[in-house]
Amino acid sequence: MNSLIKCLIAVFLTGMTFTSYAQDLVHKIPSDALAVATFKGKNLTELMSLTEFNKSFTGKKILSKFSRKADKPYSSVDDLGFNLASSFYYYNQSNDSVTYNCFLSPVKNAAQVDALYTWGDYKFNQKGNIRSYYNSDSTEVAHWNNEMFLFVVAIEKKDYFSRPEVMERFGLTEDYPASEVVADTAIAVDASEDVPADSIAVESAVVESEDVVTDTALVDSTMVDDDSSNSFFKNQQQKKSIIAAWTQHMVDEFFAGTNKTSILNNNDFLKSQDAQAEATIWVSGIDKLFNSYMPAIPYLKGMSFFNGYGSGNAKFYLEDKSIRLTTSMTFSDEIAAVFKRVHQRKLNKRFLKYVNEDRMIGYMGYALDTKAYLEEYPKLMSKIYGSVYAEEIGMAADLLSLLLDEEAIGKVVKGDALFIFNGLMQNEVSYKSYEYNEDNFESKEVMKTKKETLPDFLLMISSEDTRLIDKLIAYGAKKDLVKKRAGYYELSIPKSPLSLYFTIKDQIIFFTTSITEIDDIAANSYVAKISGKHKKTLLSSNYSAYFSGKKLAGKIPSEEFGGAKKLEKANRVLNSLGDIYLNSNPIKGNVVSGQVSMDIPANQPNALKYLFSLIEDATK
């Protein structure tokens, strides 16, 4: 089943066809979905035609995989039965007892979908125009008709099933009982009992869908061995049968269309959608989603790592000139206020006087307000641990404030820095080896040399108050770890081939591995060269990064790859990569956002075709 699902997912992600008619299933997604991922087939088909896709390396792979078991080979992904020009969805629906991972796809030709199952040797049954497939324990269910295909993977919530009242209600016992416990395995529940609403609904489904239970080989409680040593397996079977019945009920409701509240009623979801994006992921609340995925760990009870985090989304764009991923997250007023304070610092403009983009391969810049960060940090911690360790956190916060002079630290390390990666360099290192004379193989110690590859970088850190650093330098000089040179210092690292130079100038602390660079900085002769694009990215963002694969290509010594062939492949991949940019946007309202993008080479018609060419290249 896995391979079929993998192939179907591959089709989701590469979905494309000529036949296009409006068939958006988004309205079928329930309003209480915790997360929704959308893949827009229409946008993808506009970037690459079906004919082109079928002829591509990936297209051929998918078709050959499906053709293997079919009685006639597939010539087009269009024949798989899905409407690849419409949108495909994944959504997560959770309650206190179960998590459903749902894959929803538009169907164009149900008979063709039937054929996929038939040829894959996966048995399904049909009632009316609805086909159903179940895995061995019925916790994985696929239903489809002429309009849509829904595949659900249901996962139980362990902490729910370990509650005493739930265990009693469902006749569950301790997995590994200390003493012999006689368990009643009946699922039957008195409907008058005080139970959660979702459970009542499901229990009624157990009764209603009896025929399904028989069809799908659900575990009959009478089949379960009464031996208490088998408690674990008995419980597992019992839980799976309960989950299976709930899942069946959920899928039946989905196809019956009884659920009237659609995700389209959720404004936040609607706002997160962008017609131009090829794929989007929307999360209603990180906290809720995190709790639904994470198992209940007793140690973490009461802690809330994502307290104050609201909804979030990510959008993936394949454009003519670039591939772009944008992300954004909404925070509570309290957390947003922290971000605003901490993010008020901008990158030191003077850093730009020491950037030469002809030399650099990449950079990473960040700007935070150290003083604000130190002041806000205890508050953030109390948000996470507050409900459990409120008093302890309160005391720790007070102690931290007492010990630290946030303002003084904020002057020493203001909070902005820029790391510029200039490539790799090779330094010669000597080592001891042995030589043997021909006469009697008597050994003689000899010194040999070899080259070691080292990074070449420049790091700049803003500092208003350098007195502490001056003292550290004086101490280092006394201990012979720091040597004074003309306008800069050399840090000696024992046995290391890496030379590190540093100096303090213009309220900037410079660290570099290049003697030429530190000479130029010290002598005021540094020649800067920076484009408007980099200038804007660096100065307008709290976090920014850039990497050029092309500039690195050809600069990696072959020793690092263990052979010319591997190096050639690495260089080919690096050369085919466009420039990569990452940056955060200024906080807007309570929304923190950012993006990462990669330029695509000029000879590529669009980003999708470029991605396919990369896949093909990587397999060569």
Next chain:
Amino acid sequence: MPPKFKYPLSIFILLCFSSCFQIIEEINLTKAGSGTVNLTLNLSASKTKVASVMLMDSIQGYKVPSKQKIQKELDEVVAYLKKSPGISNVQKKVDFENYIVSVSFAFKDITNINNVNQDVLKKLKIKGASNSSYTYNPKIQAFRRSYQHTKDAVAQYNKLKPEVKKIFKDASYTSIYRFEQNIASSENTLAKISKSKKAVMLNTGVLGLINGKTDVSNNITLAK
């Protein structure tokens, strides 16, 4: 029988995080069958990497040994050797500047070193060489270096993380046997005979020993 070592030498944790290393085994054998052994482990070619590893407390889940710990464990080796029957004049040399460790000792009879060698090699976790022994028959003037590859060596090697496996690629093993008499023949084609005809040297990669592709056993016949 002297007590067996209980713990692996911590320096071999460093070996796992070097980029290449050399193992050198030298035996000088007299006509009567006594002689000296010198075992050397040379990590000098990876000294920058080893030096940076030694600055850390642990790496990839392995505890990085301190200089003191390495010294202490080597002292244990020396103490063990000193207690071993037929072994005398035990000496160790540790060069932390270049990360070279060597242990030398004298033996009364070549069989004395068989037990010791096995334990030391086990301790060095060089399991491929664990079925290794030496015999010398003064009557017929024949020296035999037996070596049988064990599958355990490959199994142990396969358990290593890929980044640790990499270091064995350039690691080398050198054995030198020197005699008082001239060498009449040496069977292993990988071994070279010196100009003086009194020494045999075999230099090979450690990986070949692990995977069983290299055989270092040799039958050396000495001139009567």
